[in-house]
Amino acid sequence: xxxHTEKSSITVLGLGPMGRALAGAFLDAGIRTTVWNRxxxxxxxxxxxxxxxxxxxEAAVTASELIVICVVNYDAAxxxxxxxxxxxxxxxxxxxxxTADTPERARxxxxxxxxxxxxxxxxxxxxxxTTIGTPAAAFLHxxxxxxxxxxxxxxxxxxxxxxxxxxxxxxxxxYDVALLDVFWTAMAGYAHALAVARAEGVTARELAPFxxxxxxxxxxxxxxxxxxxxxxxxxxxxxxITSAASSMAHIVHTSEAHGIDASVMRAAEGWARRAIGLGxxxxxxxxxxxxxxxxxxx
Numbered sequence: 001x002x003x004h005t006e007k008s009s010i011t012v013l014g015l016g017p018m019g020r021a022l023a024g025a026f027l028d029a030g031i032r033t034t035v036w037n038r039x040x041x042x043x044x045x046x047x048x049x050x051x052x053x054x055x056x057x058e059a060a061v062t063a064s065e066l067i068v069i070c071v072v073n074y075d076a077a078x079x080x081x082x083x084x085x086x087x088x089x090x091x092x093x094x095x096x097x098x099t100a101d102t103p104e105r106a107r108x109x110x111x112x113x114x115x116x117x118x119x120x121x122x123x124x125x126x127x128x129x130t131t132i133g134t135p136a137a138a139f140l141h142x143x144x145x146x147x148x149x150x151x152x153x154x155x156x157x158x159x160x161x162x163x164x165x166x167x168x169x170x171x172x173x174x175y176d177v178a179l180l181d182v183f184w185t186a187m188a189g190y191a192h193a194l195a196v197a198r199a200e201g202v203t204a205r206e207l208a209p210f211x212x213x214x215x216x217x218x219x220x221x222x223x224x225x226x227x228x229x230x231x232x233x234x235x236x237x238x239x240x241i242t243s244a245a246s247s248m249a250h251i252v253h254t255s256e257a258h259g260i261d262a263s264v265m266r267a268a269e270g271w272a273r274r275a276i277g278l279g280x281x282x283x284x285x286x287x288x289x290x291x292x293x294x295x296x297x298x
Contacts, residue, residue: 012035013061014080018070021130023035023051024046036053092118094121097120103170106170125138126179139155140165141165143167145164196254199260200254229286229289241280242282248269275287
């Protein structure tokens, strides 16, 4: 398999926690690494490790054929790459955008890049900074396949798994948004559960082992639910929506009895009640996927 060579080089634009982790992994792999950040001085430790600290973003871009940008959102990315001098320097080079944002923004940026003669790949990082450069890292990529294959050897030094999702440029962002929906909804639910438990005299540490048990039963449930959504069959055997709605009502009642905001659970219960009202009470809870999506409503 083709690997990066001693002549491989990379530029990293953006040195927040993730940008610094990315640049550090490239340095550890022996790749010539140029870095730039809007806030002066944030490159100090990387420069001490051998990176070249560029004074301007256009100078940073000029230093490498492959440029990775990872900043807080596409507004921040656009403020860098869409400067006339930077856009001109990017012409004929490849930009890998690992900034998180929406699929629509990814498509818009790809169209802009094409207009300016810039090779463009979009991606998503699905694991925290501590995993970068280790087998635990996980990256998603999309864009022109030839472009991805050409630069994959350098990108793979970031460690972990690299999954190519196809040419459709919004696909990585779509995965990212959906998966972060799972994560942040789960974290919001856990925070709410700890608040309810605490109000009932149960400490967070007392609840945590049992919460981990709930987490452990979710993977097979996710697989089964995904199969049902794709097939259009929503088995409620063992746990119909009517049972789920009843459980949610108990959570709402207990929360509000303690003065705890239960609006998130009220919304979920509302979805379940809507499904029941439409005649799906004997179906499984994942039937609400069709109710939530206007394109699936009949």
